[in-house]
Structure formats: C-alpha cells, structure tokens
Amino acid sequence: MKKLLLGNEAVARGLYEAGVKVVSSYPGTPSTEVTEVAAKYDEIYCEWAPNEKVAMEVAYGAAVAGARSFCAMKHVGLNVAADPLFTASYTGINGGLVILVADDPGMHSSQNEQDSRHYAMASKLLMLEPSDSDECLKFAKIAYDLSERFDAPVILRETTRIAHSRSVAELSDRVELPDKEYVKNPQKYVMAPANAKIKHVVVEKRIADQTAFAEKEAVDLGINRVEYNDRKIGVIAAGVCYDYAKEALGSRASYLKLGCVYPLPVNLIKDFAAQCETVYVLEELDDFIETHCLKNGIKVIGKEKFSLIGEYSQSLIAKVILGEEKPTLKADIDIPVRPPVLCAGCPHRGLYYALKKAGVETVTGDIGCYTLGASKPIGMMDTCLCMGASISSLHGRNKANPAKANKSVAVIGDSTFIHSGVTGLINIAYNKSNSVSIILDNSITGMTGHQQNPTTGYTIKGDPTSAVNLEKLACAVGIPEGNVFVCDPYDLKQSEETIKSALACEGPAVVISRRPCALLKYVKHNPPLKVDREKCRSCKMCMKIGCPAISIKDGKAEIDATQCLGCNVCSQLCSFGAIE
Amino acid sequence: MNKSVMIVGVGGQGTLLASRILGAALLNSGFTVKLSEVHGMSQRGGSVVTYVKYGEEIASPIIEKGEADIILAFEQLEAARWLEYMKPDGQVIVNTQKIDPMSVVIGDAVYPDGVIEAIEATGAKVLAFDALPIANEAGSSKAVNVVLIGAMAKYTDIPKETWIDAVKECVPAKFLNLNLKAFELGYNC
Known part of the structure; x- marks a missing residue:
C-alpha cells in the first residue's frame, strides 16, 4: 500500500x-x-x-x-x-x-x-x-x-x-x-x-x-546510487540537496546520490568523478563530503561556489551552475515583517509585564515559547543560549556582579526546567547563590506543539501518571521553603508583588508562575473582551503587552473577538475601565 | 507537466486543512505529490507557507521564486509577500482579510494601503474577495479555508467531483454539510 x-x-x-x-x-x-x-x-x-x-x-x-x-x-x-x-x-x-x-x-x-x-x-x-x-x-x-x-x-x-x-x-x-x-x-x-x-x-x-x-x-541496496546522464556536470549530493539538484539540472547532469553519509566511500566517488567533466558537491551547512573528496585527491567544487550558511534550493543550484534565473513579479509596496508572537491569552505575557513592573533589569532566558518575550514590545529577555542555561548562567552572572542580583531573574518553562534547569537550580542552592529562578509552568511542552512532560501528570499515550511537584522539588534541592512562591500570571498585581518578594529574599528563591497554556483543549476561556470607545482615552497602555488580539482602529483600541480569550490581562492595564 | 501551488497565510488561519484537502484531491487524481510545510515557531501568528507540487515526477519538495502556478493567500499582505514565488503568468487567489503583524500593531511599521492594487499592477492575474462573509453564509467563520479551496478548485485541472470527495475525506463528519456548502460558494466566486 x-x-x-x-x-x-x-x-x-x-x-x-x-x-x-x-x-x-x-x-x-x-x-x-x-x-x-x-x-x-x-x-x-x-x-x-x-x-x-x-x-x-x-x-x-x-x-x-x-x-x-x-x-x-x-x-x-x-x-x-x-x-x-x-x-x-x-x-x-x-x-x-x-x-x-x-x-x-x-x-x-x-x-x-x-x-x-x-x-x-x-x-x-x-x-x-x-x-x-x-x-x-x-x-x-x-x-x-x-x-x-x-x-x-x-x-x-x-x-x-x-x-x-x-x-x-x-x-x-x-x-x-x-x-x-x-x-x-x-x-x-x-x-x-x-x-x-x-x-x-x-x-x-x-x-x-x-x-x-x-x-x-x-x-x-540502493542506498548509494550512481545515475549517469550528460557527463559534463557531475553532482555528488545527499538528502534534500539531491532533490534540489535533480529539479535544477535534470538529465543535464549525472548524479552520485549518497544515502550513507558516513562513512563515505572513496573508490565509488573516485570512479564517478573520473566519468564527469566538472564535479560539484552539493551539501547544505559544512563541507563534510567535500573535505572527504579533497582528502582523497578527488577534485570537486563545493563551498567555493556555494554557501556554508542556510538552505540550498533548486533555484540556487540553477543560478550557480547554469547561470539561469526565473523571471518574477514584485509588488511595489513595503511589506512589514510578520514574525511569530505570543498567542492571545498566553500566560507568559502577564508574567513578563509583572517583571517589568517589579523593576527587573536583567532576564536570563531559555528555550521555549517564552523566548518570544525577547521581541518588542515586551523586550524582557537578555540572553538565550541553550536548554537550561537561564538558571545556571544567572548564577554565574550574580556571582560576578552580586550588587545586581536583586534586579535579575531567570525564566524557564516547566519542560525545559525538567530537561536541564533542575541541575542549575541544585547548583544555585549548593553554591549559596542569591538568585531568583522563575519557572513558567504552563502544564505542557508548548513550542514543539503540546507534548506531555514529567510535570503534567500524563504520559505520551495520555495515561495519568505521577507529576513532579515543583514546589517540593525546589525545597528538596535546598531552596528554603519560605523562598518558594507561586503566582498566577493572569493576576498582574499579585505576580508583581510575588516577584518583588522573591527578589527581596535572603538566599536563593524560586517563583512558579502557574497557568496552563491557553491553547490546551481543557482550558476554559472567558467570553472575548470589548473596548468601550467612549471610555478609551487612546493612551495605548493596552498595546504594551503585544497581544495580537488588540489593535488601534480609528485612534481607539479594538479587540478582535475571534482571537481574544478573555484573559483580562489588558483590562488590568486600563486606568479608565474601558476594557470589559 | 508539473504544477505548483503555494498556500500562504498567518499562523492559526487554517492553512494546513486547506493543504490537506488539496493533497487528497491530487492523490485521488493519480498525481505524484510532494507537500512541504514548516512547523514550530511559524505557527504562532507568524507568516506561514505550504508548498504543494504535483505531476508525474517531483524532485524538490519546495517552491522557489518564479515557480508557483497558483498562490492561494489567506491574507492580502501575505499574497504580496510571496508574489515573487509565482510565475509571471500565474494566478493569485487572495482573501482580502487584513491581519496586522505585530510590527504594525506596535507602530514600528505601517500596513500598506492598496495591496491588491499593487499586486494587480505587476500584471499578475488576481482573484480577490472577502471569504469571511461567504464562510458565515455557509454556517461558520471557520470555513474560510474551505471557501478558498473552492475558489482555487476551478483554476486546476482536477474535476469538481474529485474535490468534493477530498473535502469529504478531510473534514469531520459533523461539519461536512457546512464545508460542502462553503466549497460550493467558493467555487462560484
């Protein structure tokens, strides 16, 4: 079939x-x-x-x-x-x-x-x-x-x-x-x-x-394959680059398609290269196959004509090897970029706003949806390196510059914390760090498309199982019990106060910002909010949180009812009670 | 003769269902098909694109500049953004809905006026209409994607019946009548 x-x-x-x-x-x-x-x-x-x-x-x-x-x-x-x-x-x-x-x-x-x-x-x-x-x-x-x-x-x-x-x-x-x-x-x-x-x-x-x-x-076995057509051009390629080359060059080139990219054959490549006039190695990223060829005395063209950076395509190959380009149309307008944003109703939004209000100056970040908090208008992330680095690098930062420790926090998602943040937290407790780690617990692995993890209470098959208790875990690794806080990121005031308390703590502290991802099926939403145009004073306070459901129409704020999930974060920002 | 269709829009607009229906219609017509989509980051309100290629033998899964026969755009700015990927004699089908990118929302950029006119000025063939009221007429604002698939269907060499079978294959039974109506209304646009 x-x-x-x-x-x-x-x-x-x-x-x-x-x-x-x-x-x-x-x-x-x-x-x-x-x-x-x-x-x-x-x-x-x-x-x-x-x-x-x-x-x-x-x-x-x-x-x-x-x-x-x-x-x-x-x-x-x-x-x-x-x-x-x-x-x-x-x-x-x-x-x-x-x-x-x-x-x-x-x-x-x-x-x-x-x-x-x-x-x-x-x-x-x-x-x-x-x-x-x-x-x-x-x-x-x-x-x-x-x-x-x-x-x-x-x-x-x-x-x-x-x-x-x-x-x-x-x-x-x-x-x-x-x-x-x-x-x-x-x-x-x-x-x-x-x-x-x-x-x-x-x-x-x-x-x-x-x-x-x-x-x-x-x-x-057909894993490595030679296809002879016109022999003026020979192409050595693997993976998607073989597809691109086939589309760009068709029967105008011969191919050595490598399904086994390590270890690479020597004689197979030598024999193929000997049959072709000019041999190209087409490989995205590094010159892996090319280096192998050169080491074995096989003359090929690779990175001298093609980039080490980014993806290849059929049009790139046609342009470089054949000098051919396709005609295109272009609209004569400036097209603004459209990068991804935190979703409407995303709990991370409220937490970032609370961090700003609490006077936090430096945020070491991590890998997940919340990395989008680095973009405007939120702009509340200083660093993002790899899984777990938020917590461990904050510790290093605070040891280097203890005076700023009460203005610095780490933010990390629940799944990333379990992945490799917990070891950083153990280090913080063990090495007496005055660091505040904030776990953004949205009860799911979000960015990769909603996978269960050890904090959610469900297995990959959806069966109930034990769930890591983050509060108890923090205490168990050595964070004093009084220094472990929980806040609801939909409640801006409470979140701000909680962050301030954590920053004021003697010794290390942990804040668990807990609210399930708004896209989870079981999460119930309030009806969409509306702007009372009479009350709206066009101050644009509600625009500071970068919610995709809010825009300015005819000078006043407007909420898109198809996107709004009624999280009420924006209504807490409005001093005139215009959002309800 | 190989053909290429690009489905473009904003993350969350339902472009994936549209590409699934198109894929099913093409497979049932006996074509070789390759479909390519990017998951992850781009799902969150970003610009999204699905490449659909069909014919006798398809090598590359992606569509490059100047290659698409049809651009099916769920949002007008996205139609303009991806226009370069279309053959100069290709067909644009565009939903006139406007969604402000965050750069516009926060005032760093302006949503340009006259987007459709600018696309038309390039000489491109354009079918532009607002799919939302049509979807509402069919019974749900969520049927915008099927309205657009309906509008695109008549620009392909696939019989209408094959399209209808593909819709039946891809949408849940309880929303079938609504979606069939949406397809029909789109087809007659």
Whole structure:
C-alpha cells in the first residue's frame, strides 16, 4: 500500500515495520512527530523522556536487553545526548539501536545551524540520510539490519525539508522479531579503561568494514546510487540537496546520490568523478563530503561556489551552475515583517509585564515559547543560549556582579526546567547563590506543539501518571521553603508583588508562575473582551503587552473577538475601565 | 507537466486543512505529490507557507521564486509577500482579510494601503474577495479555508467531483454539510 506521509511519519512507520519495541525521545522541532506517531502503534512502548541524554540511555538499555529500540532528537538535542552516544559506539548493542537526528538548515525553529554529520564521524557511527518519505521508511528499516550486523548504533539524519515534507511511501507489514538473548559480558558492556582499550580497536576495524559496505553493498541496496546522464556536470549530493539538484539540472547532469553519509566511500566517488567533466558537491551547512573528496585527491567544487550558511534550493543550484534565473513579479509596496508572537491569552505575557513592573533589569532566558518575550514590545529577555542555561548562567552572572542580583531573574518553562534547569537550580542552592529562578509552568511542552512532560501528570499515550511537584522539588534541592512562591500570571498585581518578594529574599528563591497554556483543549476561556470607545482615552497602555488580539482602529483600541480569550490581562492595564 | 501551488497565510488561519484537502484531491487524481510545510515557531501568528507540487515526477519538495502556478493567500499582505514565488503568468487567489503583524500593531511599521492594487499592477492575474462573509453564509467563520479551496478548485485541472470527495475525506463528519456548502460558494466566486 502507498500513502502520502510526512518524512517523520514515514520514519515512525519504518520503526513499526522493523519490529521496534521501545522508543524514548525528547521533543524538538523538526524531529517531534516521529515519536508522536510511533506512540500510536500499540506494539511499540513509547515515552517522552526528560531530556535527550535520558532518552538515548533508555533506548540503549532496551537495545542491550535485546529489543530493537529508537530515540529521536533535534540537532542540538544530540549535544545533550553526546555522552552516551560516543561510548555506545564502543560497547555496541545487542538488539538494533537507531538514533534519529533532525538538523535545521536555515534555522526555521532553532538557535544554531550545526551540522550533525560531524557527530557520526566523531563517534565513528554509520549515518544514513534519506531524500524523501519513502527513503525515510526504507532507511529506518535498513538501519536496524545494519545496526545488528555491525553491532553498533546507526544514526539516521534528516533535515527540516525531509522531516516536514509529505511524499508517497510504500508500506508493508510489521515483522515481529524475537528479542535477542542478553548474555552477560562485562568486557563488552562495562567501559572501564581496560575494556575500552580493547573496544577502540574494534571500533576502528568496524568503520573500515562499514567503508567497504558503503563502496559496494550500499550500492547494491540502493542506498548509494550512481545515475549517469550528460557527463559534463557531475553532482555528488545527499538528502534534500539531491532533490534540489535533480529539479535544477535534470538529465543535464549525472548524479552520485549518497544515502550513507558516513562513512563515505572513496573508490565509488573516485570512479564517478573520473566519468564527469566538472564535479560539484552539493551539501547544505559544512563541507563534510567535500573535505572527504579533497582528502582523497578527488577534485570537486563545493563551498567555493556555494554557501556554508542556510538552505540550498533548486533555484540556487540553477543560478550557480547554469547561470539561469526565473523571471518574477514584485509588488511595489513595503511589506512589514510578520514574525511569530505570543498567542492571545498566553500566560507568559502577564508574567513578563509583572517583571517589568517589579523593576527587573536583567532576564536570563531559555528555550521555549517564552523566548518570544525577547521581541518588542515586551523586550524582557537578555540572553538565550541553550536548554537550561537561564538558571545556571544567572548564577554565574550574580556571582560576578552580586550588587545586581536583586534586579535579575531567570525564566524557564516547566519542560525545559525538567530537561536541564533542575541541575542549575541544585547548583544555585549548593553554591549559596542569591538568585531568583522563575519557572513558567504552563502544564505542557508548548513550542514543539503540546507534548506531555514529567510535570503534567500524563504520559505520551495520555495515561495519568505521577507529576513532579515543583514546589517540593525546589525545597528538596535546598531552596528554603519560605523562598518558594507561586503566582498566577493572569493576576498582574499579585505576580508583581510575588516577584518583588522573591527578589527581596535572603538566599536563593524560586517563583512558579502557574497557568496552563491557553491553547490546551481543557482550558476554559472567558467570553472575548470589548473596548468601550467612549471610555478609551487612546493612551495605548493596552498595546504594551503585544497581544495580537488588540489593535488601534480609528485612534481607539479594538479587540478582535475571534482571537481574544478573555484573559483580562489588558483590562488590568486600563486606568479608565474601558476594557470589559 | 508539473504544477505548483503555494498556500500562504498567518499562523492559526487554517492553512494546513486547506493543504490537506488539496493533497487528497491530487492523490485521488493519480498525481505524484510532494507537500512541504514548516512547523514550530511559524505557527504562532507568524507568516506561514505550504508548498504543494504535483505531476508525474517531483524532485524538490519546495517552491522557489518564479515557480508557483497558483498562490492561494489567506491574507492580502501575505499574497504580496510571496508574489515573487509565482510565475509571471500565474494566478493569485487572495482573501482580502487584513491581519496586522505585530510590527504594525506596535507602530514600528505601517500596513500598506492598496495591496491588491499593487499586486494587480505587476500584471499578475488576481482573484480577490472577502471569504469571511461567504464562510458565515455557509454556517461558520471557520470555513474560510474551505471557501478558498473552492475558489482555487476551478483554476486546476482536477474535476469538481474529485474535490468534493477530498473535502469529504478531510473534514469531520459533523461539519461536512457546512464545508460542502462553503466549497460550493467558493467555487462560484
């Protein structure tokens, strides 16, 4: 049967068909849907883990026990999971282990543009990269065979355009596999130096074997593929760049499509290059394949003509290689930008306003919807680095400049706090920091599209479970009980007073700003608010919170009834009682 | 002959359902289809775009400047923003609804006047209408997306019946009649 599937849905289907039993992931755009879709199969045990490191260790544990297992993450998630990754390469596995990493060239929803192929090389693990949904499904299945055959995890790499494009994939049935027998073998699984020294030799031998695989068998399996057309132009490409090249150049070029991006073949590339007049390596982000070619004396054109930055496209390739550009139309008007904003009714909005009113000068931020608080007109975030850094970097800041500690706070979401904020909070308590950490508890992982997490009380399948008690957790790590506060961000006055109290505390303090995400299905909304045009004095106070439901029409404030959720934050700002 | 459609709008306007209906109609017509959408940040009130390509063999999942046969815009500023992506002889179908970007709301920028006229002045073929009253006539303001799909349907080489089957496939049963009416009203725009 054929079906139109998102690349991520196709990977999930591949897991199902390959007989995968255990999946553990942390959400991250553009990887999230793989795990969400996998959770719909009753045959697969599926979970959201607190972070990528935990997820990978769970999947690793299941694999060593003998089951086929899986974890997915975005590129920066692999940084978090790098520790188990590198040593899992040494121990090897038992049942197959596949790790999906989704890169985000062009940074549609990421904080950097790192190229995860370097991780395959650094951890000495085989990496496959599909070019469409059908390959997502097929490569996911092949990855398990390769993982078990070479006794090593296999990395599956996507980029945003593959993860979030729909194309047709061929489905087949699930293969139920018996678990592999687990045999105690400390020389294999206990990576103390004496054992690891022996295993490193195995790893190097394995990568040589896998290179041989990439030369020949990968071609037989259709993973690496040569397509000869006109030989004036030769293109070496993988993933979505192969699609772009095919569209731009069609039969005017010959192609070496690499489905296995690490280890890379040498002779296969040499033979292809020898057949073509001019050979281009088309790869987004770093010169990974190009460097390999140059190292092996293969003359190719890559980054001298193409960028290290951002996404490629068929038009870019046509322009650079053929000098062709398509005619376009352009409207002769200035078009204002339309960046994303905090939703109408978003609880983060009230908290940010309260921070401003409480006289907070510096806010160390974190990763989530609330990062949008950095934009105008809210403009209440100074830094955003990586998951969890709000809390730990505030501590560093306050140690460097204690005089400003009572004007500085960290803001972090509930899911991000559990991911890696809690360790920073332990550090704050342990190292006697006078720091205020604010947990924006909206009862869900918001930015990635509403995933459950350990604070919500529900599993990925929607079953009730235990929920982390953030107040008790803060106390347990050493925050004095009297220094742990809770406020409702819809109540501006109460939130402001709470923040002031926390800033005045002796020692570290935690504020839990608690209000569920306004987009959650179970959240009940008040009727939309209205502006009384008679009472409105056009002071624009209500415009300071950047609510997309409020605008100025004919000099007075107006509220869009289709967007307003009746949160009443704006009405608390109006000194004239014009909003009700 | 491959064809390309771009569905553009503002996060939260229901562009995803529109692309799903289009995808279903194309698949049921036996075309090879690729659809591409960006999730995440752009869902939150930002500018959103879905690329839909169909034909015999589709390589790239995205549409680039000068390539789209049709731009289906849920909001007029977005039609202007993405106009460069259309072939000069392509067709714009635009809902005349205006949604102020935050830069306009806070007074950093101005929502330009005469957007539709500026698009027409480029020589582009334009069908512009307000889909909201039509959706209300069908029974719900939320049916704007299906009204727009209806309006687009007649610019494609897909039979009307195939479109109606696609609507049936993609909308929940309890809203089916409303959406079929919305499609019909849009088709007659």
